[in-house]
Amino acid sequence: MTDLFNKFDMSQSSLGQHADYIEDYFMFPKLEGELGPRMNFNGKPVLNWSLNNYLGLANHPEVRRVDGEAASEWGLAYPMGARMMSGNTVQHIELEREIASFISKEDVMLLNFGYQGVLSIIDAVVDRRDVIVYDAESHASILDGVRLHMGKRFVFPHNNIENLEKQLKRAEKIANETGGGILVITEGVFGMSGNMGSLAEIVVLKEKYNFRLFVDDAHGFGTMGATGAGAGEELGVQDDIDLYFSTFAKSMASIGAFVGGDASVIKYLRYNLRSQIFAKSLPMPLVIGALKRLELLREQPEHKENLWKITNALQSGLKENGFNIGTTQSPVTPVVLSGSVAEACNMVYDLRENYGVFCSMVIYPVIPKGTIILRLIPTAVHTLEDVKETIETFKELKSRLDDGVYLREEILAVTK
Numbered sequence: 078m079t080d081l082f083n084k085f086d087m088s089q090s091s092l093g094q095h096a097d098y099i100e101d102y103f104m105f106p107k108l109e110g111e112l113g114p115r116m117n118f119n120g121k122p123v124l125n126w127s128l129n130n131y132l133g134l135a136n137h138p139e140v141r142r143v144d145g146e147a148a149s150e151w152g153l154a155y156p157m158g159a160r161m162m163s164g165n166t167v168q169h170i171e172l173e174r175e176i177a178s179f180i181s182k183e184d185v186m187l188l189n190f191g192y193q194g195v196l197s198i199i200d201a202v203v204d205r206r207d208v209i210v211y212d213a214e215s216h217a218s219i220l221d222g223v224r225l226h227m228g229k230r231f232v233f234p235h236n237n238i239e240n241l242e243k244q245l246k247r248a249e250k251i252a253n254e255t256g257g258g259i260l261v262i263t264e265g266v267f268g269m270s271g272n273m274g275s276l277a278e279i280v281v282l283k284e285k286y287n288f289r290l291f292v293d294d295a296h297g298f299g300t301m302g303a304t305g306a307g308a309g310e311e312l313g314v315q316d317d318i319d320l321y322f323s324t325f326a327k328s329m330a331s332i333g334a335f336v337g338g339d340a341s342v343i344k345y346l347r348y349n350l351r352s353q354i355f356a357k358s359l360p361m362p363l364v365i366g367a368l369k370r371l372e373l374l375r376e377q378p379e380h381k382e383n384l385w386k387i388t389n390a391l392q393s394g395l396k397e398n399g400f401n402i403g404t405t406q407s408p409v410t411p412v413v414l415s416g417s418v419a420e421a422c423n424m425v426y427d428l429r430e431n432y433g434v435f436c437s438m439v440i441y442p443v444i445p446k447g448t449i450i451l452r453l454i455p456t457a458v459h460t461l462e463d464v465k466e467t468i469e470t471f472k473e474l475k476s477r478l479d480d481g482v483y484l485r486e487e488i489l490a491v492t493k
């Protein structure tokens with residue numbers, strides 16, 4: 078027997094073992110100043126490509142005004158209690174109706190947080206007789222929801238439709254034995270690679286197999302589709318998505334989330350979604366702030382147009398200069414490079430300190446050893462000058478990486 082906390086040995090943790098020197102810099106960095114492309118990091122100005130503020134609404138003057146007014150009028154407490162008990166308001170219902178109409182679903186239910194919402198939706202819609210089939214590159218909230226499932230689950234390699242069909246055959250066999258149903262889960266836009274889920278191909282399989290489709294469109298809502306209603310709209314399959322989820326944490330630049338579907342399904346969730354039944358209702362300023370954001374999303378298409386102007390300039394500029402940006406179909410822009418974890422840290426240090434560019438870095442163990450991904454998130458409030466500056470910087474950075482500059486021990490103090 079041992080003390081429970083003995084296992085909290087940081088030297089045994091793949092990321093934790095580096096905590097002493099990566100904290101505050103690579104991990105838990107503090108970006109300061111107004112939210113946007115120009116912020117301060119480590120006491121210096123940086124050109125920032127690390128916020129999921131796709132439409133630039135985080136600092137939109139109308140949004141800031143409405144957030145402030147709602148906070149001063151209502152405070153953060155109102156309404157008290159869970160929706161079901163004492164936490165319902167006209168504004169919560171209005172927001173749900175507005176979102177439902179925007180995403181072309183009969184009804185919508187608000188969620189306090191995306192992560193908890195996804196987990197709880199999965200928990201509410203399946204029981205031990207049911208089978209889950211899900212994409213291997215799904216977000217942690219989906220994976221953790223699947224972990225709660227007491228029945229069978231099958232995973233298909235990312236967007237591999239042939240394999241998905243194989244898993245559906247296995248799932249069908251089990252569901253026939255148990256008398257259960259099948260839930261397929263994927264994403265509209267995958268946040269690391271920028272790939273869209275193969276939704277059109279997946280819904281075709283509905284003709285052969287009896288399953289319900291749950292799509293997490295955290296990165297697609299506001300960025301994809303003619304009106305910004307997301308990946309389902311973009312791919313012409315919104316009606317075939319049985320449970321459409323998104324968070325307010327990205328395009329909506331806030332906190333909260335929602336799930337939309339047929340009225341009977343949403344009604345069932347209202348009475349069975351444990352993350353909402355047993356939690357305080359979303360505070361009023363967040364609801365009123367979300368109504369304003371949704372209004373801007375619907376009535377000011379220029380935000381999405383700017384986002385795509387910047388996205389297209391950034392992605393074509395990177396490709397023309399020989400960079401590998403994977404298979405992205407969305408604003409998410411991964412720049413795939415080769416090198417060790419140490420080289421990645423040294424390169425990002427150089428990028429931030431000497432070139433004044435801030436983006437997030439993805440390294441082993443999140444991706445295979447030897448691969449480095451620098452992930453750029455363009456937004457509507459970046460400029461073409463920002464894109465030019467970044468591409469020039471990346472060209473220099475790549476040649477320094479290829480020259481082995483970042484292999485040197487003393488690189489953490491490098492200057493241009």
Ligand SMILES: Cc1ncc(COP(=O)(O)O)c(C=O)c1O
Pocket residue numbers: 190191192193195216218264268293295296324325326332333334
């Ligand atoms: C794909 C995906 N699903 C769910 C979530 C969780 O949303 P929230 O931040 O609202 O908890 C995120 C991240 O925010 C996400 O990227």
